[in-house]
Amino acid sequence: MRQLDVHNAFLNGHLSDTVFMKQPPGYEDPAHPDHVCHLQRSLYGLKQAPQAWFKRLHEFLITTGFLASKTDVSLFHYTDGDSRVFLLVYVDDIIMFGNDSALIDSLLQRLSSTFKIRDLGKPTFFLGIETLSEGGSFLLSQRRYMADVLSRAGMTDCKPLATPAAVTQPATPTLDLFDNPTQYRRIVGALQYLTITRPDLSFSVNRLCQFMHSPTQDHWGLLKRVLRYVKGTLDYGLRLSPSSSSAIHAFSDSDWAGCTIDRKSTSGYAVFLGSNLISWLSRKQRTVARSSSEAEYKGLADVAAEVTWVVSLLWELGLHTGQPATLWCDNLGATYLAANPVFHATTKHVEIDFHFVRDKVSSGKFVVNFVSTKDQLADIFTKPLPAPRFHTLRDKLNVDNIHPCA
Incomplete structure (x- = not known):
């Protein structure tokens, strides 16, 4: 290189x-x-x-x-x-x-x-990303960038936290506007670039971005919590290691009606090439879902589009094995909907563009399988999680810390 x-x-x-x-x-x-x-x-x-x-x-x-x-x-x-x-x-x-x-x-x-x-x-340092070699693997780190963000926010000496988002919500959210919205937008914008090597921050940063137009004191508190988590994980980055397999498998999940403001669902996915995480997303859906199956099916459509792009790139470079990509979903209704061409009463209203997942499955390019919620890696992209669950999923996404020898 x-x-x-x-x-x-x-x-x-x-x-x-x-x-x-x-x-x-x-x-x-x-x-x-x-x-x-x-x-x-x-x-x-x-x-x-x-x-x-x-x-x-x-x-x-x-x-x-x-x-x-x-x-x-x-x-x-x-x-x-x-x-x-x-x-x-x-x-x-x-x-x-x-x-x-x-x-x-x-x-x-x-x-x-x-x-x-x-x-x-x-x-060693490309577009703000450090490439650290450890044995036969690479660790993509933005520790210098993280330290700079903390300095700009005046939180260099803050106390670290174990997770970027709290599981519990305030009983009475305040409507008091934050007195410096420009600072809020500047720091949240900086955190967006940090998600390039920190998929564990995707959900929290996506939620902060939804209040750019008019942040309140509560939103500033949420932002400070993310920064306190960043403070405790300065040495973490995304690890890329040699893999014996080049199969593509992706996890898709949705939190049905998770937003208390507009009741829209939050979708998330994680795409792996072999054992390496290569693409991920946390995003609120554009429309309200009438059922959990619909929300999960929309999430499947998002990850299907991303996997289609990844497969096209690998085919072009001559690196694709020809094996169908595997999509993992923890909702049986969405799994059946991807394979069953019959429109059910609860899915007649679903937009046609989401049904291209069926075309991929019927042509043999994708295989949609059920995975238990316990093993759903994309769960970290859809909702706040308790610390033990959050740390388990973070490790499975290959977000690792820099070893002392580095």
């Missing part, structure tokens, strides 16, 4: 639009002071600059032999016999990895001949 940085990336883009600019101060043409510059290359500050840079990079990589992924536009892959190289782009930050170090060096040399590339070596 190699981390690359492109120096002055936006200046490499060629403009396809007609853009004029005033002569820069100190460089005016004395013979034609009223003339303007016709830009051929992009500059920082132009709205076309990011697109122009990516187009230039895309064209160069294609001529070099890379293939652009149709599933993820920021991913490119290169194949030479048994050698595979993948290149992932985020603006001017690039990660290149593969199974042939000589081929990587050769491709890096071609990149350096056209762009001013800085080779940062093995990735």
Whole structure:
């Protein structure tokens, strides 16, 4: 794995639009002071600059032999016999990895001949995420980012808590508005980025985001509880380990009418590739569900869409085994509904777009199985949980702490 940085990336883009600019101060043409510059290359500050840079990079990589992924536009892959190289782009930050170090060096040399590339070596700090190697596994950590969020909130020395959300709700919620809503929005927005490596925070952060428009003192209290949990788990991150299996299996769960304000349900899912968690979500459903089966079925539709995307990406990269993905649901009604083409009286009103789960099951691409509530890993994305249950599920999601040797 190699981390690359492109120096002055936006200046490499060629403009396809007609853009004029005033002569820069100190460089005016004395013979034609009223003339303007016709830009051929992009500059920082132009709205076309990011697109122009990516187009230039895309064209160069294609001529070099890379293939652009149709599933993820920021991913490119290169194949030479048994050698595979993948290149992932985020603006001017690039990660290149593969199974042939000589081929990587050769491709890096071609990149350096056209762009001013800085080779940062093995990735250690990429987009605020640390990559810590421990044996044969990686731990993706944002401990520096977490410390910065706590500092901005003035809670560096706060007392830690075991869970990010309380199981009990206040008997009489206050309607007093929080006196600094901008600070609330700023910190909650920062916590959203933290969920990239901390799936255990997804439910709590999603709930906080629902009150951005008008936070109250109670919402500020909920936010401080999440920060106190973050304080006690600064050394935690998402672990990725070698897996003997490359099968896809996903857990889907819903908390029926869990929101006391509008009675909408909260859905959550966790998608695993082998033993590694690769995708997760906690989100309130758009419509009110009339039954728990309907709420769970809507959750199945969400995870089915995500798994379809994951399968498409793996097929494109030649990494899919061809085995059907397994979806686990703890509601028998939703499980039967996914396999039974008969519309029951309680499901006639369900929107048609949710029924594409049936098409996937009937075509053999998905298998929907029942799992007991005790073994439902997505339970952590739908509701507050007691500390023992929360810690058990957190461990099963591969959220681990940094070992002392690291």
